[in-house]
Amino acid sequence: MMNQPGSSRVVGFVVDVFCTGMIEVANELxxxxxxxxxxxxxxxxxxxxxxKLRVDQNQDVIDLGSSKGEMVVPSFVTPLPMQAFPAGVPDT
Known part of the structure; x- marks a missing residue:
């Protein structure tokens, strides 16, 4: 079917990380x-x-906040003190 002047078609969905449920709609279409x-x-x-820690190294990331020392995170300039580790990081 030829596109008519003034008509449009959907060529992709751009969703926010908090709206990933829309991926199912896009898959259906x-x-x-x-x-x-x-x-x-x-x-x-x-x-x-x-x-990566959770899947590749089978490490429980929830318990990291109670650890001592620092964690070297590749995307951070300086090491992250374990006391600053977010409490209740979801185990996804």
Whole structure:
């Protein structure tokens, strides 16, 4: 079907990281989805690093906040003191 002047078609969905449920809608419509991460690179790198610790190294990231010392996070300039570790980091 030819596009008519003034008509448009959906070529993809761009969703915020908090609206990832829309990915299912896009899949039903057979349209690609792009997730827009609204934070800067440091928190994204932190989340990815925690996921790597949990999955690749089988480490319980919930218990890290009660540890002593510092954690070297690749996306941070300086090491993160364990006392500053967010309490209740979700184990996703």
């Amino acid at each position: 057979n349209v690609p989805t792009y997730v827009f991460y609204t934070y800067n690179a440091a928190p994204l790198g932190f989340n990815l690093y925690l996921e």
